[in-house]
Amino acid sequence: MSPFLAVLRRELRLAQRQGSDSLVALLFFVLAVLIVPFGVGPDPDLLRTVAPGLIWVMALLAALLSMDRLFLADHEDGSLELILLSPHPLESVVLAKCLAHWLTTGLPVVVAAPLLGLMLNMDATSLVPLVAALALGTPTLTLVGAIGAALVLGARRGGVLVSLLVLPLYIPVLIFGVAAVDAAIHDFPVRPHLLIEAAILLAALALAPWACAGALRHAAE
Amino acid sequence: MHRYANPAQFLRLARAVQPWAAALTAVCLVAGLYLGIFASPPDYQQGESVRIMYVHVPAAWMALFVYTVMAAASFAALVWKHPLADLFAKAAAPIGAGFTLIALATGSLWGKPMWGAWWVWDARLTSVLVLFFLYLGHMALTNAFDEPTRGARAAAILALVGFVNVPIIKFSVDWWNTLHQPSSVLRLDGPTIDPSMLWPLLLMAIAFTGYFLCLVILRMRAEIAARRVRALRFGRTAG
Amino acid sequence: MSGFDLAPTLAAASLGMGGYGGYVWPAFAIAALVLGGLLAQSLISARRNEAEAAALRAERTAAAEPPIETPAESLAESLAESHEADDGA
Numbered sequence: 001m002s003p004f005l006a007v008l009r010r011e012l013r014l015a016q017r018q019g020s021d022s023l024v025a026l027l028f029f030v031l032a033v034l035i036v037p038f039g040v041g042p043d044p045d046l047l048r049t050v051a052p053g054l055i056w057v058m059a060l061l062a063a064l065l066s067m068d069r070l071f072l073a074d075h076e077d078g079s080l081e082l083i084l085l086s087p088h089p090l091e092s093v094v095l096a097k098c099l100a101h102w103l104t105t106g107l108p109v110v111v112a113a114p115l116l117g118l119m120l121n122m123d124a125t126s127l128v129p130l131v132a133a134l135a136l137g138t139p140t141l142t143l144v145g146a147i148g149a150a151l152v153l154g155a156r157r158g159g160v161l162v163s164l165l166v167l168p169l170y171i172p173v174l175i176f177g178v179a180a181v182d183a184a185i186h187d188f189p190v191r192p193h194l195l196i197e198a199a200i201l202l203a204a205l206a207l208a209p210w211a212c213a214g215a216l217r218h219a220a221e
Numbered sequence: 222m223h224r225y226a227n228p229a230q231f232l233r234l235a236r237a238v239q240p241w242a243a244a245l246t247a248v249c250l251v252a253g254l255y256l257g258i259f260a261s262p263p264d265y266q267q268g269e270s271v272r273i274m275y276v277h278v279p280a281a282w283m284a285l286f287v288y289t290v291m292a293a294a295s296f297a298a299l300v301w302k303h304p305l306a307d308l309f310a311k312a313a314a315p316i317g318a319g320f321t322l323i324a325l326a327t328g329s330l331w332g333k334p335m336w337g338a339w340w341v342w343d344a345r346l347t348s349v350l351v352l353f354f355l356y357l358g359h360m361a362l363t364n365a366f367d368e369p370t371r372g373a374r375a376a377a378i379l380a381l382v383g384f385v386n387v388p389i390i391k392f393s394v395d396w397w398n399t400l401h402q403p404s405s406v407l408r409l410d411g412p413t414i415d416p417s418m419l420w421p422l423l424l425m426a427i428a429f430t431g432y433f434l435c436l437v438i439l440r441m442r443a444e445i446a447a448r449r450v451r452a453l454r455f456g457r458t459a460g
Numbered sequence: 461m462s463g464f465d466l467a468p469t470l471a472a473a474s475l476g477m478g479g480y481g482g483y484v485w486p487a488f489a490i491a492a493l494v495l496g497g498l499l500a501q502s503l504i505s506a507r508r509n510e511a512e513a514a515a516l517r518a519e520r521t522a523a524a525e526p527p528i529e530t531p532a533e534s535l536a537e538s539l540a541e542s543h544e545a546d547d548g549a
Contacts, residue, residue: 147382151375155365165358165379168351169386172393179396200389211382214299218374258488270480276491319494326494327487334483432495439502446509453516 003088004096011100022066022104029062029109033116044121051120052130052181059109059134060141060170066105067145067166068152068159070097071216075153084220090213094150098142098209106138129184129194133177136197140173143201143208150215172200228445231305235438242438246431253424261417271418273331279426280323283433284352287317291359292384295377305441307373310380311363312440316433318356324349344394351390355383369448 015022036054037047074080083093113134114127122130148166152158180193257275264271291310298306328346329339340346359376366372414422 147378151362151379152365154371155362155375156367157365161361161365164354164361168354168358168390169382171351172386172389175393175397203389207385211378215375215378218371218378221371268480270483272480272484273487276487280491316498319498323491323494326490330483330487330490334480436498436502439499439506443502443506443509446506446513449513450509450516453513453520457516457520 003086004092007083007093007096008100011097012103015100015104022108025062025066025105026108026112028065029058030112030116032058032061034119037120048121048123051117051122052126052185053178054120055113055116055130056134056137056174056177059113059138060167060174062109063106063138063141063145064163064166066101067142067149068162070101070146070149071153071219072149072158075219080216081220084217090216091209094146094209094212094216095205098139098146101146102139102142106142110134110138123185126181126184129180129190132190132194133180133197136194136201137173137177140197140201140204141170143204143212144169144173147208147211147215150212150219153216153219173197176200228305228449232442232445235442239435239438242431242434246428246435249424249428249431253421253428257421257425261421262415264418267335270331270334273327274418275421275425277324277327277331278422279429280320280327281349282426283320283429284317284324284349286430287313287320287433288352288355288380288384288387291317292380295380295384298373298377299381307370307377308441308444309437310359310377311373312437312444313433314356314359314363314376316436316440318353318360320429320433321349321353321356325353344391344397347397348387348391348394351394352387355387359383369451 033055036050040046040050071080074083084090110131114131117127117130118124145162145166148162148169151165152161155161176193176197180190180197183190183193253275257272261272263269291313294306294309294313297303298310325346328349332341332346333339359379362379363372363376366375
């Protein structure tokens with residue numbers, strides 16, 4: 001079995017046994033979105049206007065919530081050193097861990113988003129671009145967040161620090177994600193926004209594992 | 222380049238450079254302020270408020286310049302493990318954050334009479350705000366570790382990641398919204414700004430660069446001394 | 461340099477800045493405050509750290525070395541220290 005699949009299986013099995021972590025991220029996402037109407041009022045038009053941005057921002061925060069745990073357990077119990085010592089490229093291990101993280105926290109958010117969109121009075125036609133943009137954007141969130149998670153290993157207050165480092169880097173993903181949904185609402189073409197979102201994902205896919213692996217090597221020194 | 226990897230060598234160079242940089246800064250600052258505040262004409266549209274430009278624009282240039290140099294130093298620190306490059310990045314970050322803060326605050330003070338609001342979510346303002354947070358993140362990460370080298374290396378990777386991201390952020394924010402006046406000095410067809418305004422602007426830019434040089438040398442000296450103290454203390458407890 | 465009216469214009473010199481004084485002067489003041497604050501903080505920490513390093517080194521030389529040393533020895537020691545500082549850092 002290739003190291004990529006081995007790590008992926010290990011991560012998924014760990015997530016399945018521990019269960020709570022991915023569930024908590026999803027619950028946080030749902031709860032955070034649903035608490036907003038209590039703050040801004042139940043006006044359906046207002047909720048429809050803010051819904052895309054709201055869902056995106058909360059998806060961002062939900063991705064951050066579990067981010068700092070990505071490498072922490074491996075760092076603490078020494079598995080990270082073993083992974084570093086193994087002859088397999090660290091980048092592929094990082095990629096496998098990111099994929100597992102996205103499957104357990106990003107994917108549930110993507111699945112839950114249309115339901116929340118309906119509750120916030122979004123049109124059914126704009127739900128498809130919302131899901132598509134989230135499906136293209138949330139993996140980028142995981143990949144960029146993984147760099148932050150690797151950088152703060154061994155730092156004081158690591159969890160809060162990850163948010164401070166990574167949130168500014170999330171802005172492009174957020175802008176184009178929301179722009180795609182807004183374009184659908186106003187009958188503009190959605191495709192360019194989705195293509196840019198996909199381009200950002202490809203760039204992150206190419207560069208993030210590399211930066212992440214560099215950070216992990218320094219962390220283990 | 223590695224000649225100056227030795228702190229003693231660097232300190233000798235720094236002591237030689239510092240007075241000259243300080244003198245250059247003082248001369249350009251006085252000349253730039255005089256020309257900017259008294260001897261340059263008011264703008265035909267913006268009146269006297271255009272004088273804010275003489276701190277705002279050089280500060281914004283410095284904000285970008287310092288981040289660029291920091292990214293270059295971080296690259297040197299990661300590739301050649303140059304010890305002074307780490308020190309430089311650590312010393313430069315707070316200064317860059319200071320210039321960014323100046324650019325934001327003066328931009329806000331300029332925006333109020335011109336646009337009628339203290340803050341508008343226009344593209345360039347917003348990207349500078351993001352740059353400010355990148356600086357703060359860099360500083361926080363540098364100081365978050367008990368081991369200074371570990372913090373420096375992590376911050377170096379962050380600076381490079383941020384540097385790759387800055388154009389993407391800029392592009393996305395441009396897409397998002399824009400009503401700022403287009404850049405009028407750095408253009409291929411020559412500056413569109415009158416020489417009587419360009420001179421104080423350039424003098425202030427030189428003054429800010431010189432000031433940055435002085436501060437960065439000072440902060441690097443402080444950091445070298447701090448690490449020496451650390452090493453001596455460590456030697457004393459170990460011995 | 462031909463575009464200058466080197467005699468200070470009255471409007472600017474009268475501090476009011478044509479009604480924009482409330483915006484122009486605070487802008488300069490904020491810049492001075494931030495840059496001055498950075499300078500003060502850098503100066504203080506440089507002075508303090510360098511004094512502390514000198515004190516620690518003097519303490520160590522007093523304890524371990526004979527009081528008289530040749531210039532070559534002191535140079536060698538300062539170089540060794542700077543390398544040490546590298547390794548320790």
